[in-house]
Amino acid sequence: MPMTINGEPEAIVRMLYNLVLGYEPSAQMLAERAESLRAGRASAPQLAALLATESAPGQLVRAHAPSGCVYVGPAGGVALEEMSSSVGYEPWALPYFLELCRPGMSVVDIGASWGAYALPAAQRVGPKGRVWAVEASAQNCRTLTRSAGASGVDNLTILPFGASDALGCRPMPRQPVTDNNNAIAWDRAPAPGELDDYDLVPMMPLDLIRAQLGAVALVKMDIEGMEYRAARGALELLREQRPVVFCEYSPTFQQQGSGVDGAALLRLFADLGYSFEILHRAGPREPVVTAAAIERVEAAWRAHVADGIGTHLDLCLKP
Numbered sequence: 001m002p003m004t005i006n007g008e009p010e011a012i013v014r015m016l017y018n019l020v021l022g023y024e025p026s027a028q029m030l031a032e033r034a035e036s037l038r039a040g041r042a043s044a045p046q047l048a049a050l051l052a053t054e055s056a057p058g059q060l061v062r063a064h065a066p067s068g069c070v071y072v073g074p075a076g077g078v079a080l081e082e083m084s085s086s087v088g089y090e091p092w093a094l095p096y097f098l099e100l101c102r103p104g105m106s107v108v109d110i111g112a113s114w115g116a117y118a119l120p121a122a123q124r125v126g127p128k129g130r131v132w133a134v135e136a137s138a139q140n141c142r143t144l145t146r147s148a149g150a151s152g153v154d155n156l157t158i159l160p161f162g163a164s165d166a167l168g169c170r171p172m173p174r175q176p177v178t179d180n181n182n183a184i185a186w187d188r189a190p191a192p193g194e195l196d197d198y199d200l201v202p203m204m205p206l207d208l209i210r211a212q213l214g215a216v217a218l219v220k221m222d223i224e225g226m227e228y229r230a231a232r233g234a235l236e237l238l239r240e241q242r243p244v245v246f247c248e249y250s251p252t253f254q255q256q257g258s259g260v261d262g263a264a265l266l267r268l269f270a271d272l273g274y275s276f277e278i279l280h281r282a283g284p285r286e287p288v289v290t291a292a293a294i295e296r297v298e299a300a301w302r303a304h305v306a307d308g309i310g311t312h313l314d315l316c317l318k319p
Helices: 009-023 027-039 044-052 077-085 094-100 116-124 138-150 194-197 206-213 225-233 235-241 251-258 260-271 293-304
Strands: 060-064 069-074 104-111 130-134 156-159 166-171 197-206 217-221 244-249 275-277 284-286 313-319
Touching: 009 027, 009 044, 009 156, 027 044, 060 077, 060 166, 077 235, 077 313, 094 130, 104 116, 104 206, 116 138, 116 156, 130 197, 194 197, 197 206, 217 225, 217 235, 217 260, 225 244, 225 251, 225 293, 244 251, 244 260, 244 284, 251 260, 260 293, 275 293, 284 293, 293 313
Parallel strands: 104 130, 104 217, 130 156, 217 244
Antiparallel strands: 060 069, 166 197, 244 313, 275 284, 275 313
């Protein structure tokens, strides 16, 4: 007897992911596969059979992105699904970021993770350009190294440390291999009995190596609330090079990661003469150049969270 599954497409997709793979689908894959069921392009048994062919979580798989990059990482990682989605990774921000990548340019990706930004940027800047991938997680650095090789990228340099405003080291909780979001534990020190669950990662201000980075034209910061400390540690670079900066913004994360309110990060860039552009996920980009820019960005973030769109707002900061 053929298998039949009844219910709303979204509920069916979630159920199959959990039964077959043991984890929740990403928002993009949920939407795409639910639409396939709704439009009749696939049946629930066909989707179940497709998921059954996917590797078990932790096993390395290859994901081909619309950008042409190849990502090699552990199966079950939500980021791999998002990178290989037909919609593309962070479509409200990444294409705009890549538009600004020019041949020969030097780009710094702070919080490079698995390379969703760093690898296509390296392709865009070409052999005379350079992408510096700053990444605190050794686990993520391994994934990025594999993916760079699979993508034929040889103009990317991985810098395995965390960007901050002081030289030293900080504890970082170890994550499952399928999780690419790692956050420095800045606001608390682990107890001696907890140390085996943490890695101690080196921290460094980018200003200490700015001469080696060259003429930086573009920066991306996505470091789970450490953006303020990273910017403080790169003040001379920002003053001298005046790069365009793509930055995640969350007052909640800033308080946890940097110990400051969100407005402190915005004031830092405003004092450097930067203007703000809000990268809305469900609408056009919004330039904000008035004296009330900080208030407008914070209001947009609150609305963003209240509408359930996400935990952070994406900004483009222009000198």
